[in-house]
Amino acid sequence: MNNIKEVDVLVIGAGPAGSIAAREASKNGAKTLIIDKKSEIGTPKRCAEGIMDGVLERVGITPDERWIARHIDGARIVSPNNTSAWFTSENLETPATGIILERKVFDKHVTMDAIRNGAEVMIKTEALSMKKENNYFLVDINGFNSEITQIKANIVIGADGPEGHVGTWAGIKTKVPANEMESGIQYEMTNLKMEKNDTIEFYFGSVAPGGYAWIFPKGYDSANVGIDISSVKSTESALEYLNNFVKNNPATKDGQIVEINTGGNPLCGVFDQIITDNFMLVGDAAGCINPITGGGIDTALESGMIAGRVAAKAIKENNYSTQILQEYSDYVEEHIGKKFRKYINIRDFLYNLEDDDLNDYIEALNKANITTLSTKSLLKAAIKISPRKLLKLRKLL
Numbered sequence: 001m002n003n004i005k006e007v008d009v010l011v012i013g014a015g016p017a018g019s020i021a022a023r024e025a026s027k028n029g030a031k032t033l034i035i036d037k038k039s040e041i042g043t044p045k046r047c048a049e050g051i052m053d054g055v056l057e058r059v060g061i062t063p064d065e066r067w068i069a070r071h072i073d074g075a076r077i078v079s080p081n082n083t084s085a086w087f088t089s090e091n092l093e094t095p096a097t098g099i100i101l102e103r104k105v106f107d108k109h110v111t112m113d114a115i116r117n118g119a120e121v122m123i124k125t126e127a128l129s130m131k132k133e134n135n136y137f138l139v140d141i142n143g144f145n146s147e148i149t150q151i152k153a154n155i156v157i158g159a160d161g162p163e164g165h166v167g168t169w170a171g172i173k174t175k176v177p178a179n180e181m182e183s184g185i186q187y188e189m190t191n192l193k194m195e196k197n198d199t200i201e202f203y204f205g206s207v208a209p210g211g212y213a214w215i216f217p218k219g220y221d222s223a224n225v226g227i228d229i230s231s232v233k234s235t236e237s238a239l240e241y242l243n244n245f246v247k248n249n250p251a252t253k254d255g256q257i258v259e260i261n262t263g264g265n266p267l268c269g270v271f272d273q274i275i276t277d278n279f280m281l282v283g284d285a286a287g288c289i290n291p292i293t294g295g296g297i298d299t300a301l302e303s304g305m306i307a308g309r310v311a312a313k314a315i316k317e318n319n320y321s322t323q324i325l326q327e328y329s330d331y332v333e334e335h336i337g338k339k340f341r342k343y344i345n346i347r348d349f350l351y352n353l354e355d356d357d358l359n360d361y362i363e364a365l366n367k368a369n370i371t372t373l374s375t376k377s378l379l380k381a382a383i384k385i386s387p388r389k390l391l392k393l394r395k396l397l
Contacts, residue, residue: 021308071098
């Protein structure tokens, strides 16, 4: 006989999106459970760990130095011929500051915050399958040190990341076309010689076909060094491109690797469908990943927060239909989905540029009087360089 645990809301995945969804659902009165198949929340990291100042405060998280690896002052954009455009407090009127997280600590912090607000957590617990029965879901699980084999939930929130299966189990199409999927690999390295160890760096062009390489400082001589490439535009593996980048970059060529992370990164934007009866997708699992940068911590937290609140509202009203969950889907469309569709056009233009064009654009950015660092301000500066080439992107400004 199955041992069944009954909850109002089941969250599958204890990343930032899942944990903040659980926090909001629980503190608003829903009996909430998070399960995660990993033995340790926050590992392995699938992220360069950067986030802009102000994001955490907007979702009710107070920054804590225990999980801040580095405070960041702006960005450096590097062309194929090594021309650099710097955007720091020295030349920006509006600061572009942020932090590099220690995700292994930060993710646990968000999960612990959910627990303090009433949520329950089961780690090393894998969801094996899920089926709809009447007005609830039954989820088969394999849990560590637990006799529970099934979870009965009125609402399931899928937060199992970009390669998750929960959405498919719920009948939602989440398959990403090959041309929208990036291959990524990242080293955490030390003994680096960065020109500025408080500035994130982006490298574009043939060094990373259809993507970019990055250096995100985590200390005075340590950083996340990684690369995302398009599988349809590259001739070598992501590993080979990253190794070439590390070998030839003055900052990294003498560094040592202390951690390796790999994975795919979907850049298709928010999926057309992210809800169905009794079910919502959040964070990376919903496609809430910036199509230009591949970043997604901010949108993971934002989507998770709203999903948790809508789930709690649905529980109170004893109505788990698509109609009541539409409030969450509408929010994501308005605040994330619309913007990301514009970003896809920008990404396609940027990642199809030849090295010579990138050299010209980044040289011009270096000379431009840009006072605020944003996608919009960078595009405006680029349009002045080559109005004809960027004519299609003008309407996005």
